[in-house]
Amino acid sequence: MFDQQTTCIVVVGAQWGDEGKGKLVDVLAERADLVVRYQGGANAGHTVVIGDTQFILRQIPSGILHSGVTCVIGNGVVLEPENLFSELDGLNSRGIDTTGRLVVSDRAHLVLPYHKLLDAASEKRQQLGTTGRGIGPAYEDKYGRRGIRVVDLRRLDCARGLLQDRVSRANRLLEMMGSTQQANLDDHIALLERLAPRLLPLAADAGLMVDRAVREGRRVLLEGAQGALLDVDHGTYPYVTSSNTTAGGAAVGAGIGPTRIGGVLGVVKAYTTRVGNGPLPTEAESPHGDRLRELGGEFGSVTGRPRRCGWFDATVVRYAARVNGLTGLAVTKLDVLDTFATIPVGVNYRLDGETCEEVPAEADALARVKPVYQTLQGWRETTGAARRLSDLPAAARSYLDRLEELSGVPVRYVSVGTRRDQIIEVSPA
Numbered sequence: 001m002f003d004q005q006t007t008c009i010v011v012v013g014a015q016w017g018d019e020g021k022g023k024l025v026d027v028l029a030e031r032a033d034l035v036v037r038y039q040g041g042a043n044a045g046h047t048v049v050i051g052d053t054q055f056i057l058r059q060i061p062s063g064i065l066h067s068g069v070t071c072v073i074g075n076g077v078v079l080e081p082e083n084l085f086s087e088l089d090g091l092n093s094r095g096i097d098t099t100g101r102l103v104v105s106d107r108a109h110l111v112l113p114y115h116k117l118l119d120a121a122s123e124k125r126q127q128l129g130t131t132g133r134g135i136g137p138a139y140e141d142k143y144g145r146r147g148i149r150v151v152d153l154r155r156l157d158c159a160r161g162l163l164q165d166r167v168s169r170a171n172r173l174l175e176m177m178g179s180t181q182q183a184n185l186d187d188h189i190a191l192l193e194r195l196a197p198r199l200l201p202l203a204a205d206a207g208l209m210v211d212r213a214v215r216e217g218r219r220v221l222l223e224g225a226q227g228a229l230l231d232v233d234h235g236t237y238p239y240v241t242s243s244n245t246t247a248g249g250a251a252v253g254a255g256i257g258p259t260r261i262g263g264v265l266g267v268v269k270a271y272t273t274r275v276g277n278g279p280l281p282t283e284a285e286s287p288h289g290d291r292l293r294e295l296g297g298e299f300g301s302v303t304g305r306p307r308r309c310g311w312f313d314a315t316v317v318r319y320a321a322r323v324n325g326l327t328g329l330a331v332t333k334l335d336v337l338d339t340f341a342t343i344p345v346g347v348n349y350r351l352d353g354e355t356c357e358e359v360p361a362e363a364d365a366l367a368r369v370k371p372v373y374q375t376l377q378g379w380r381e382t383t384g385a386a387r388r389l390s391d392l393p394a395a396a397r398s399y400l401d402r403l404e405e406l407s408g409v410p411v412r413y414v415s416v417g418t419r420r421d422q423i424i425e426v427s428p429a
Contacts, residue, residue, distance in 0.1 A: 002028075007219050009220070012265070012267070015269065016230055016272070016280070017274075033218040035220075040226060042083045042084075060087050064098060074207070075108050076108075076252060082191075084104075107255070109138055127277065266321060273296075279366040280310055328413075329409040349371055379396045379399075381396075
């Protein structure tokens with residue numbers, strides 16, 4: 001994806017998240033100078049396998065596993081600092097030296113314990129399927145102009161005053177929602193006093209740093225969390241996350257102008273999954289959905305929640321291609337389909353008896369659509385050893401050709417296993 005003209009690339013999920021973005025970023029990061037996380041919080045779970053070792057990264061960009069890469073947590077992220085340091089300590093204990101390689105935007109907002117209490121109380125009422133990590137309430141505070149940012153820790157006396165107001169407000173809301181739990185102001189003050197000495201040395205004007213890198217011709221990867229169909233504007237609202245997961249959010253969340261971005265790689269599974277509530281048009285009935293879940297290990301890397309599984313939905317991916325401006329596609333977990341004799345692919349929908357080529361805005365309408373399937377031939381061969389496109393069975397190559405045709409985006413990468421070396425780079429035509 002990188003060349004002399006294209007030095008800044010966004011990697012986005014083009015379904016409902018969990019597409020394998022972490023692995024793609026890890027592979028691309030080998031050629032990058034900076035990897036920047038631009039939105040989301042600690043509910044993300046990017047899994048990278050190196051040899052026999054598995055790393056699960058929640059907030060730190062996947063590029064941290066490459067010694068020459070600088071990682072940046074952008075202003076669009078809501079940062080859970082305790083989790084960040086737990087993650088850093090875990091990496092260091094496993095021999096990954098992160099010294100001097102992690103920068104946190106001083107404009108990033110903090111997720112604090114009272115946000116988690118509010119999240120749990122809200123989920124009890126709304127049943128949206130959130131992870132309860134406090135991310136939604138933290139974004140609510142950000143856009144309500146009452147958030148606490150990393151930069152506020154530089155003046156702890158002011159931060160204490162902000163906390164007093166925020167904790168008091170949170171407790172009133174908790175009481176209104178019928179929660180018996182209350183946030184403790186002293187605990188919050190002690191938390192910030194303990195974290196500030198370790199967090200502030202990492203803090204910087206991250207947007208300035210990223211912009212300078214792009215202008216100097218250095219290679220920059222921007223990565224988000226979740227997927228396009230969970231975007232707060234373009235996803236299956238209200239069953240979405242609280243930020244812009246799409247490529248447009250990358251410029252805002254990294255602190256650079258949109259003209260700095262040269263390419264957008266969309267990551268999709270060779271089938272479809274979703275965590276939490278909300279419509280999933282191509283969800284497979286038992287036993288096929290159970291089989292996909294078992295073969296694909298479809299359980300949340302952070303929460304352990306089982307993912308709902310179904311067939312590839314071309315309508316969703318075409319929509320993601322449009323709202324992200326995808327320039328390339330990475331298809332992951334092709335190997336999960338190795339044992340299927342036939343594989344249905346959703347090509348479009350029927351809605352109230354009419355052909356529907358687009359994802360409806362109403363979640364209710366999307367829940368009512370009936371997918372129109374094309375059944376493709378399976379290959380019934382193991383693909384895990386393939387390292388070139390020509391190594392794949394003919395039926396697997398035909399399957400990829402059809403996904404490319406239906407999505408309207410060229411396939412640039414194909415993943416056939418969890419390891420770093422189990423990825424095929426497809427040369428542009």
